Amino acid sequence: MTDRIIYLPLGGAGEIGMNCYVYGYGAPGKERLIVVDLGVAFPDMDTTPGVDIIFADIAWLEKNRDRIEAVFITHAHEDHIGAVGHCFERLGVRIHARAFTANLARQKLAEYGLGEDTVKTCSAWPETTKAGPFTVGFLPISHSIPESSALVIDTPQGRLIHSGDFKLDLNPMVGEAFDPDLFAEVSAKGVKALICDSTNVFSPNPGRSESELGGNITELVASAPQLIVATTFASNVARVRTLAEAGHRAGRSVCLLGRAMRRMVEAAIATGVLTDFPTVVPVEDANQIPRENLMLIVTGSQGERRAASAQLSRGKYNGIELKEGDMFLFSSKTIPGNEKGVAHIMNNFSEKGVDVVDESNGLYHVSGHANRPDLERLHDIVSPQMVIPMHGEHRHLREHVKLAKARGRAGVLAVNGMMIDLSGNTPTVAEWVDAGRTYLDGSVQIGAMDGIVRDRIRMALNGHVLVTVILDEDDEPLGEPWCELMGLPETGRSNASLVEVLEEDMSQFLGRAGAKTLTDDDKIEEGLRRIVRNSAQNEIGKKPEVTVVVSRLS
The missing domain is CATH 3.60.15.10 (Ribonuclease Z/Hydroxyacylglutathione hydrolase-like)
Structure with missing residues (x-):
């Protein structure tokens, strides 16, 4: 060959x-x-x-x-x-x-x-x-x-x-x-x-150079009247340094928030990529610095829920809270698919009275x-x-x-x-x-094709009903079947309890079932699942996911 x-x-x-x-x-x-x-x-x-x-x-x-x-x-x-x-x-x-x-x-x-x-x-x-x-x-x-x-x-x-x-x-x-x-x-x-x-x-x-941003970022940081916070990709070490240098030129102490941010800078210093990164203060000291003298550079430019940006937008993070008149800069582009998360953070900050600046005018990101x-x-x-x-x-x-x-x-x-x-x-x-x-x-x-996430989505979309039924030694129902609901409303079109409607319909099914059904767990499961889905469709307009547990007394 x-x-x-x-x-x-x-x-x-x-x-x-x-x-x-x-x-x-x-x-x-x-x-x-x-x-x-x-x-x-x-x-x-x-x-x-x-x-x-x-x-x-x-x-x-x-x-x-x-x-x-x-x-x-x-x-x-x-x-x-x-x-x-x-x-x-x-x-x-x-x-x-x-x-x-x-x-x-x-x-x-x-x-x-x-x-x-x-x-x-x-x-x-x-x-x-x-x-x-x-x-x-x-x-x-x-x-x-x-x-x-x-x-x-x-x-x-x-x-x-x-x-x-x-x-x-x-x-x-x-x-x-x-x-x-x-x-x-x-x-x-x-x-x-x-x-x-x-x-x-x-x-x-043609693409623009990273070197074009320093002046714009420096002017913005210098104009901030109170606390200024900036986020970018933690891996963009050049941008992180530009932001830190802008803070120092404005006479501010600079603090890095977020593990990824610190890890990237430490790796760059350890491998000789960075030799002149401005001095930063530990997060423990940041709270003691007047707001107008402090700049935070934080993780979470893509709206990640657990990152520093998101946590600051929801409340306090490491004892620091943004207030009216503070400024938050997104020195990054939002990756397609992350728009909702980023917009949510921006709106949270807006509700706090924080001025949000993004890269839409091309001044603060390339x-x-x-x-x-x-x-x-x-x-x-x-x-x-x-x-x-x-x-x-x-x-x-x-x-x-x-x-x-x-x-x-x-x-x-x-x-x-x-x-x-x-x-x-x-x-x-x-x-x-x-x-x-x-x-x-x-x-x-x-x-991706294992069905696990697919089932998770189906439960999220449709809700879930857990049905339990017990049969005695003679294959007869022991009491009524009962169900538990997750992610479903308590009442439907009839204004009756959804649980009661489902349990009544299941009881009628078992009451009519013959010996061939009652001695076969698969047929019981199939029948109860069909009854629950159809009854729920009539009551609430949804067919939930159903799990049936059949127990038999030995």
Whole structure:
């Protein structure tokens, strides 16, 4: 069989988040594999109530774990690194990352009792790592988190560049700037495929630099008459530093609130990414500082219920409470799907008389992803034979393919589970792989198709009735059946107690039931469930979920 190069997205292609990509080289079905990123997505109450996090279904990888050479993490955003602890033991393959990302990966793995040797710290290009038939190097590229990297993946049939998340920022404030000369040098001998971030393909103007924000933020902080609180992505260390510096210039003491915020700054300092972060005060001292002399930088820019922003909006957090005349700045963009949570926090603050400032005017936030002109520029610098869009919803990937083809390059719309053969002159679909989702539900991993969350949604939508019936030694009902309601009104159309209506209808059913029914638990359950659902429909216009417990006296 002829050896081939394959690209297989298991997460992150057809959605934004939950990134997990596989590259392979070798004979079909026997390729040696590397994995790029193991990220998470976050649940919502409408579609995944009670779920903690979501990550790619790695059953295909687990089945082929003896073929996996290594895992490479491009950067430390949760949608790229968040699942390393949940997946490591299922894959059993060493993780490779640069120092800042490796530091955070080790913290996640330590929660599972895994030692530091599970992660190898790699230096930036031109250092490379040999992984079976692949040679992989971390190529620095700017993003909204330090030490973000594209991956240079060399195979026996040519060079691939996996862009990771990126923007073309020549002055990102923290971390490496985008270096067009370096990318041109790496691409000079030819690039077979550029696998490329698609997030902002619809944004028509060139991206803006992180360095453009400092003056605006400084002016805003200086104008605040009382306490000022700012939130941003904790991982955006450059923005956190810009906010802290603005507070210091305004003569304010700065306090970081939220574990993620402190952890990111500590990791950046420990790995040398940050060397000049302004002095901060511990939260225990913040209460003693006059409000007009204090600035808080807090977690929860996406409306997370347990984060500092949400808790401050509901009342006190660590003894601190916002009051009328205070100011709250969202120095971040709301990720699609989080609008309700963020709006709820904004309205809570408004009710307190707090002035809320957001990024809608573009003064206090810039995106970490390349806009359409930036994508075109990277295409031109790398000049790949083909472009494979990733990191985007279906509409983003489709538009990115159009963009590539308009500039004379082959492209393919590859969504999760679509294995692409990159060996020829154009990308072709090789086969399909099941690519679902795994939910972390408490401490247990469950499949999206297991029915657990579906049943939870059905109970939330329809309510629940628990029915209990006892039969004696002669298979006769012992007393009346009874029921307990959850999530249902007490009375219905008849103005009678719903419980009494249901119990009366169930009693009539059992009174009419013959021996064949009364001696068969399944028939009793089926009959009582039907009676409850039909009676509830007549009374309250809903058919609840029903659990029937049949007990028999021995």
